[in-house]
Amino acid sequence: MTAKAIVDPRDNVLGRARVTDTTELEIFYGELAKRNAGAFWKRANAIEPWEPETRYRPTLWRYAHMRDMCLRAIELVKPDEAGRRVVTLLNDSDAGRENTAVCGWLFSGMQAMRPGEITPAHKHTASAHRFIMEGKGAYTVVDGHPITLGVNDYVLTPNGCWHDHGVDAEGEVSIWQDGLDIPLMNCLETNFYAVYDAPAQAAAFPVNDLPQSYGGAGLRPEGIAAWDKAYSPVMVYRWDAVRDALRNLAEVSEGSPFDGHMMRYANPLTGGWALQTMGAHMQRLPGGFRGKAHRHTGNVIYNVAGGQGYSIIGGQRFDWQTHDIFCVPAWTWHEHVNLDPVDEAFLFSFNDFPVMEALGVRIEDVFKDNDGRQICAL
Template sequence: MTRHDIYREEIAGRANVVDTPERVAYYEALARKGVGALWTVANKIEPWEPVSHSVPMIWRYRDLREDVLRALDLVTPEEAGRRVIYLENPGRRDVVAAVGWIYAGLQVMRAGERASAHRHSASAIRFIMEGTGAYTIVDGHKMTLGVNDFVLTPNGTWHEHAVEETGSVCIWQDGLDIPLVNAIEANFYEVHPDLAQPVVHPVDDMAARWGNPGLLPGGGAWEKAYSPLFKYEWARTLEALHRAAAAGQHSDFDGVLLDYVNPVTGGPVMPTMGASMQMLRPGEAAKAHRHTGSALYQVCKGSGHSIIGGRRFDWSERDIFCVPSWVWHEHANASDSEEAVLFCLHDLPVMRALGLYREEALAENDGHQPPG
C-alpha cells in the first residue's frame, strides 16, 4: 500500500495527518480524478528552508582538457551545431544543469572554424579559457575575444562563434539559463536562414561606445533588458579589482568583489543571470555565508580552496566549481605572495527580481566551517 503520510511533521502548524484505511481510500479516489489532498504533500513542497537538489562539486580542467580537445577529431561544428562538453551535476541530470537552473559547458573550436548563427529564448554567456583569435558576432556586432574576457549573447539575439584563420585552438566556458527557460516552458530555438550573419558595425564597437567608465554615449538610446556592453575585457576588470583593493574595498565573505553591470541601468548584465569577479589577496581566507541562488565559479588566476557545505575543494587555474543555493561556502587563497581571482556566474538577478534573495553569515567558529 502506498503511504501518504511520509511527509507529516509533529509540529503545530504543519501537516500531521496519519494514514488510515479510510483516508487512503479517499486519496486514491481523488487521484483517479486528477486531484489530491494538500496535507499529504504540503510539508514536501513548502520546506522550512531551501533544499537544493544540486550537489557541490568541482570540474578540474587538467582532467577535462584532453577530453575536450578530443572532440575536435570526433565531430565537426556542422554536425554538432555547437561542439561542447557539458558539465553535469549528479543532482540535476534530469534538466542538464551544472547547478540549480544554470547550464554550462566547455566549447572548443579550431582556427578557421565557424559555428552556424542561431538564436534562442535562453540567455547565454561565454568566458574565454584559452587560445587566440576567438570572436563572437551578436546581432551584427563583432567582438574579438581574449583569455578571461566575458561576453554576452542575450536571449533573442542572433549570434555565432568562430576562430580566425590566424588564431589557435580556443576553449571557452558557455553558461546559459536553459534549465530555467525550459522549466517555465518558454524556450524557442532558430537557426539563421543563411547560417551566418553579416558584420554591419565596426569591430568591437559596443565596447568602444558603452565600455567607458562613468560615461554613456550622447544620444545613445538603449531600452533593451540586457546590457549593450556585450564584451567585458579581462585587462580592465583586473585593473578595476586592483584599484578597488587599493581604495580599501573589501568583503569578509568575498574579498574584493566587483559585479559586471549594465552601464545603462547599473543593474545585472541580463535579467536572468549575473556575473562577478572577485580577488582574494595573498593568504586571505574569507568567512562563510550562504544565500539563495546558485553560483558557478571559474578560477581565472591563482590557487586555493573552497569549503562548500562542509566539504573542501582544492582548486587551481581554470577549474570550475559550483555552490548550490542556500549552502554554506567560503574561499581561501593558497598563496602568501600571489592573488587569486575567481569569475562567478549566478542566478541572483532572478532571486532579487522575485523578492526571494536572502543571505546569512555563519555565526559559529569565527565564521568558518570545519573542513570535511
C-alpha cells in the same frame, strides 16, 4: 489506524501537517486520485520545507581533464554537424543529469574551436554568456555586432539575438565556458530556437563598436541612437579593465569577509545585472585570504581566473587552480581560501541572482559558529 511518521521533529507543531491516517482517509485518498486530485496535507511538509533543500551537489571539474575532452571533441566532431561542439558540465546529481544542468536551473559547458572554424549562426530564448579560458583570435557576432575576444574576457549573447562564433584563420585553438539558462527556460516551457539563413552573419557594424562606445567606466556616449535593449550594451567586459578595477578597489577597501574584493558585471545604463536572468562577478582574493562562510538562495558556478586555493562547500574541501570550474548549490554554506601567502587569486562566477531578485527571494545567511568558518570534512 496507522500513525503518520514525522520525519522532522519541527513538523510536530501547530501549522504543519500532522494528520493521522485512518482507513476512511485511505479510501478518500484513493477516490481523490481517480479524479486527478490529492490531499495537500499528505505532501505539504515536503513541498514547503522549513528552508531551501537543494537537489544538487557541489561538483568540481578539473581544467586539465576537461581541456583534454574538448580537444578530443575537436578531432571527433565537426562543428557544422554538432551545431555547437560543447562538452556539457553535468552536476554530480540525479537532478543535474535529468535537467542537463550544471547547478540549479543553469546550464554550462566548454566549447573549443580551431582556427578557421565557426559555430553556425542561431538564436534562442535562453540567455547566454561566455568566459574565455585560452586561445587567440576568437570572436563572436551578436545581431550584426562583431566582437573580438581575449583570455578572461566575459561576453554576452542575450536571449533572442542572432549570434555566431569563430576563430580567425590566423588565430589559435580557443576554449571558453558557456553559461545559459536553458534548464530554466525549459522548466517554464518558453524555449524557442531558430537557425540563421546563412552559416554566419555579415557584420553590420564596425568591429567592437558596442564595447568601445559603452565600455568606458562612468561614461555614456552622446550623439548616437539611445540604447533600448534590456541587456547591457557593453557586450564584452575586458579582463585588463576588470582586473585593474579590482586592484583599485583593494587600495581603498578591505572588501568582503566572504568574497574579498568583488565586482559585478553591470549594465552601465542601469547599474543592474548585464543580463535579465543571469548575473556574473569577478572577485579578487588577496594573498593569504581566508574567507568566512555564508549561504544564499541562488546557484553560483565558479571559474578560477587565476591563482590556487580551495573552497569549503557544505563542509567539503575542493582544491582549485587556474580554470578549474566548481559550483555552489543554493543555500549551501561556502567559503574561499587563497593558498598563496602573497599573490592574489581571481574567481570568475555566474549565477541566477537576477531571477531571485526579480521574484523577491534573494536571501543570505551568515555562518555564526567557529569564528564564521565551517568544520571541514577532509
